[in-house]
Each structure stands twice: as C-alpha cells, then as structure tokens.
Amino acid sequence: xxRPLRRDAVRVIQDIVREATGTPLPPEARARVEKVLESLxxxxxxxxxxxxxxxxxxxxxxxxxxxxxxxxxxHPGEVVVKLLNRCFATMVDLVARHYGTVDKFIGDAIMVxxxxxxxxxxxxxxxxxxxxxxxxxxxxxxxxxxxEEGVPELYMGIGISTGKVMAGLIGSETYRAYTxxxxxxxxxARIEALSLRGQVLVSxxxxxxxxxxxxAGEPLEVHVKGRAExxxxxxxxxxxxxxxxxxxxxxxxSPRVPVRLDFSxxxxxxxxxxxxxxxxxxxxxxxxxxxxxxxxxxxxxxxxKLAFELPTLGYRAGDVYARIVASREQDGRHLAGMEFxxxxxxxxxxxxxxxxxxxxGEYRQVD
Numbered sequence: 001x002x003r004p005l006r007r008d009a010v011r012v013i014q015d016i017v018r019e020a021t022g023t024p025l026p027p028e029a030r031a032r033v034e035k036v037l038e039s040l041x042x043x044x045x046x047x048x049x050x051x052x053x054x055x056x057x058x059x060x061x062x063x064x065x066x067x068x069x070x071x072x073x074x075h076p077g078e079v080v081v082k083l084l085n086r087c088f089a090t091m092v093d094l095v096a097r098h099y100g101t102v103d104k105f106i107g108d109a110i111m112v113x114x115x116x117x118x119x120x121x122x123x124x125x126x127x128x129x130x131x132x133x134x135x136x137x138x139x140x141x142x143x144x145x146x147x148e149e150g151v152p153e154l155y156m157g158i159g160i161s162t163g164k165v166m167a168g169l170i171g172s173e174t175y176r177a178y179t180x181x182x183x184x185x186x187x188x189a190r191i192e193a194l195s196l197r198g199q200v201l202v203s204x205x206x207x208x209x210x211x212x213x214x215x216a217g218e219p220l221e222v223h224v225k226g227r228a229e230x231x232x233x234x235x236x237x238x239x240x241x242x243x244x245x246x247x248x249x250x251x252x253x254s255p256r257v258p259v260r261l262d263f264s265x266x267x268x269x270x271x272x273x274x275x276x277x278x279x280x281x282x283x284x285x286x287x288x289x290x291x292x293x294x295x296x297x298x299x300x301x302x303x304x305k306l307a308f309e310l311p312t313l314g315y316r317a318g319d320v321y322a323r324i325v326a327s328r329e330q331d332g333r334h335l336a337g338m339e340f341x342x343x344x345x346x347x348x349x350x351x352x353x354x355x356x357x358x359x360x361g362e363y364r365q366v367d
Contacts, residue, residue: 010034053168053181059128059160059206060185061100061112062192063091063135066155068108079151084108087154090138098131103179109192113180115167125162125209129236132158132200133244139198140247159192161203183226190224191233193359196255198247200236207234214239223353225360254287257358261285263292263308268321273305282308287352289322289339297334300324304338310354312362317347 010033014025025033032054065087072080088110095102095112103111112131116124136156143153163184169176187203195201207216216234224231238245261282266273281293290306298304306320326337343351 007034009037053166055164056115056167057124057162057164058116058167058180058184059114059125059162059209060165060180060188061114061128061132061158061160062109062188063112063132063156063158064109064192066157066197068154071152071154075152083146083151083154087139087142087156090142091135094131094134094138098127098134100127100131104177111185111189122209125160125206126213128160128162129200129202129206129210129214130239130242130244132160133236133239133246136198136200136246137244155197157192157195157197158200159188159190159195159202160200160206161188161191162206162209163187163203186226187224187231190226190360191222193361194222194233194255194356200246201233202236204232204234213241223356223360225357225362254352255355255359256284256286256291257355258284259358261308261311263306265292265294265307266305267298268303268305271303283335285351285355285358287348287355289325289337291335291337294334294336297327297329298324298336300327303341306338310350312357313350313354315347315350317343317351319344320347 010030013033014030017025065084068084071083088105091110092102098114100112100114103113105111112128114124114128114131116127135158139154139156143155146153161184163182165180165182165184167178167180169178170181171177191201191203202210202216204219207214215237217237219232219234221230222233236246259282263280263282264277265280266275266277268274278295280295282290283293284291302324304322304324306322307316307318308320309316320340321342322338322340324336325339328335340348
C-alpha cells in the first residue's frame with residue numbers, strides 16, 4: 001500500500017469515526033491508525049495488531065452493584081438476569097454517550113476507560129465524572145421502576161481515578177483483548193470498594209482535573225491496598241453548571257462490613273461504669289458504630305463501654321463508649337445497633353483503617 005493510499009484510508013476512517021461519534025480522531029490517534037496500515041502493508045500482522053503497549057493518561061471508572069449477591073441468592077435466576085441486563089444496558093448506553101469504553105464486566109461490576117485528545121488533557125476526567133453522575137441518576141430511576149414491578153431495588157457505588165497507564169492488546173492469536181495496565185486501575189477499584197450506595201468517590205488527581213467543573217466534598221484520607229501512604233478521595237456532590245446532582249441513597253456516614261469479633265462490654269449507670277462485664281460478638285462494623293450480639297436484651301439509649309481487638313493491626317480498642325440506637329430479636333439472638341459516642345483519636349483512626357482493609361479484601365474472617 002503506497003503512502004497516498006494509506007492517507008486516503010486514514011481519511012475514510014476519520015470520516016467514519018466523525019459520523020459515529022461526532023468527534024474527529026485526534027492527531028495521536030490518526031498517527032496510530034496510519035502506523036497500523038503501514039504495518040499491514042508490510043505484512044507485519046503482529047505489529048499491526050498492537051502487540052506493543054503504549055503509555056497514556058486516562059480516567060478509569062469502576063461501578064459495582066451493591067448487595068447483588070444477596071439478591072441473586074434469594075430470587076429466581078430469570079429475575080436476577082433481567083435486573084442485571086437492564087442495569088448494565090442502561091450503564092453501557094451512558095458510557096457510549098460520553099465516549100467511554102467498557103473494558104470488561106466483572107461479575108456485577110463494570111470497568112470503563114475514558115481516554116482523550118492530548119490537546120484537551122482534562123476532557124476525559126470531566127466526561128467520566130459526568131457519566132458517573134448520570135449513572136447514579138439512572139439507577140435512581142430504575143429503582144422507581146423496580147418498586148412498581150415488585151422486584152428488588154439495586155444500588156451502585158462508583159470509584160474514579162486518573163493517571164498514567166499502559167494500553168494495548170494482550171493475549172494470543174486465539175484470543176486478544178484491548179486493555180490497560182497500571183497502578184491507577186487498582187486505585188480506581190479500591191476507591192470504588194470504599195464508596196457507599198449511590199455515592200461517587202474520586203481520587204484527588206481526578207478532582208484536580210475537574211475542580212472548576214464539579215462540586216465535591218472535603219478530602220478524606222483513606223487507606224488504599226498496595227500503597228504505603230494514605231491517599232485522599234472526595235465525594236462528588238453535583239455539577240453546578242449542568243444542574244446535575246447526585247441522588248445519594250445512604251444516610252450512613254460510613255460503609256459497614258460484616259465481621260465476627262468477640263468483645264467485652266460494661267453497662268453505664270449515671271455515667272459510671274458498672275464493674276460486672278459481659279461478652280458479645282460484633283457482627284458488622286463501620287467508622288461510627290457496630291451491630292453486636294449481646295448476652296441479653298438491653299433498652300434503646302443504654303450507654304456501654306466496649307473493648308475489642310482489631311485483627312491484623314495488633315491493636316486493642318479499649319475505652320470505646322457507645323449508645324444503643326436500635327435493638328431486635330433474631331433467631332433467639334439479642335442484636336443491638338450502637339453508635340460510638342466517645343473514643344480516642346488513635347482508636348478512631350485504627351477502626352477506619354480496619355474497615356477499609358476489610359472492604360478491600362485485606363482481611364478475611366470465617367464464622
């Protein structure tokens with residue numbers, strides 16, 4: 001293939017892309033297309049297939065359906081498949097609308113890549129954020145439909161990160177797939193694991209690209225698996241210029257994760273700790289409280305002192321004070337929801353770290 005023919009082929013491809021997306025190929029992409037055609041003309045199929053990886057900056061979005069495993073276990077397969085297809089079909093349409101690329105489906109999660117023109121380096125981050133907000137709005141609308149149909153309501157958590165990755169084809173002649181490799185992929189996945197239902201969390205790098213475009217909460221320092229230092233994330237609240245706000249679903253201020261932690265507790269009377277203690281089991285834990293199984297039922301608003309070990313951290317959380325805010329009987333067990341009312345700053349930080357490690361799979365406990 002002569003050079004003029006290659007140029008003509010690139011122009012045709014450019015026109016096809018413009019018609020399909022409304023946006024022309026950026027200079028970098030045009031050069032890559034021409035290189036592929038050149039390799040094919042030279043008979044180098046491996047090079048044309050993109051065996052080599054190239055560096056680029058992208059924004060990565062992970063979205064995960066919350067509580068889907070419990071729904072799948074409790075409902076017929078046809079109901080589960082219908083719900084999953086409906087949600088993912090809606091999400092994929094939104095991704096395409098914002099010129100993202102679905103990299104893969106991972107069970108009940110989806111990974112999306114937003115690349116962009118080097119001439120507009122912040123564009124991919126903005127498109128990712130806008131897509132994420134519209135995904136949560138769409139999930140809110142789907143829940144209304146699910147309520148009408150009497151089927152389980154689904155929620156989604158989203159995490160976004162921006163950074164340098166290596167992009168290219170991986171695999172063999174039998175099967176190849178275009179994908180990206182790099183630390184930012186893991187970071188985006190870990191941020192998503194920390195998000196609550198209906199929430200969009202973004203890395204500080206992503207926020208820096210979009211600080212004049214999006215309204216976000218104050219930075220929160222979190223532990224991210226694989227990183228020695230803590231990193232900052234922000235919660236996306238709305239996009240003022242477009243009048244788009246997130247329909248947050250969780251009134252809780254932190255995620256809650258299931259555990260089985262033995263603990264000791266003492267009842268307070270007139271702000272004095274009674275000497276006789278009791279034993280219980282913490283069934284789930286969050287930044288600000290626990291759900292615990294007690295030896296006997298206690299009334300709402302009862303004040304307790306707690307003490308428990310945090311496995312893997314080698315830390316004993318002592319002098320933790322809590323108030324019972326909810327209680328119920330379940331299968332003969334006395335369950336109490338408690339809010340922490342007082343604990344040392346160090347203990348608070350250790351509890352947050354422990355919860356974040358649980359969310360990212362760094363600690364597993366068998367009942």
